[in-house]
Amino acid sequence: MKISEIGIAFDNEPVSGTAHKKKTKTHKYIKAFVMKCLTLALTLISLSYIPYVLLGVFNRVFGVIHSVFLCYAGDRKYAKHYLFSFSEKKF
Numbered sequence: 001m002k003i004s005e006i007g008i009a010f011d012n013e014p015v016s017g018t019a020h021k022k023k024t025k026t027h028k029y030i031k032a033f034v035m036k037c038l039t040l041a042l043t044l045i046s047l048s049y050i051p052y053v054l055l056g057v058f059n060r061v062f063g064v065i066h067s068v069f070l071c072y073a074g075d076r077k078y079a080k081h082y083l084f085s086f087s088e089k090k091f
Contacts, residue, residue, distance in 0.1 A: 039082050 045051050059065045 036082065036084055040084060040087055043083075043087070 055065070
């Protein structure tokens with residue numbers, strides 16, 4: 001049995017085995033959770049006009065924003081991808 005078969009890597013040696021698969025799957029879920037948290041936080045912040053006014057004042061002074069891209073979940077499939085299930089109906 002090679003060392004790489006038990007999930008230990010040395011000098012850019014590819015890692016194989018179930019430890020690597022679990023780690024990759026865990027990272028995927030953590031990344032998705034963090035992205036959903038950020039989306040929820042930005043949604044809650046953008047429900048008032050204060051951030052838009054501050055952003056407008058900032059842009060008038062510094063002029064760094066040339067365009068704004070807004071996206072929304074137009075389908076239930078995308079809503080499940082971007083939002084938590086408890087916040088789908090509220091926003």
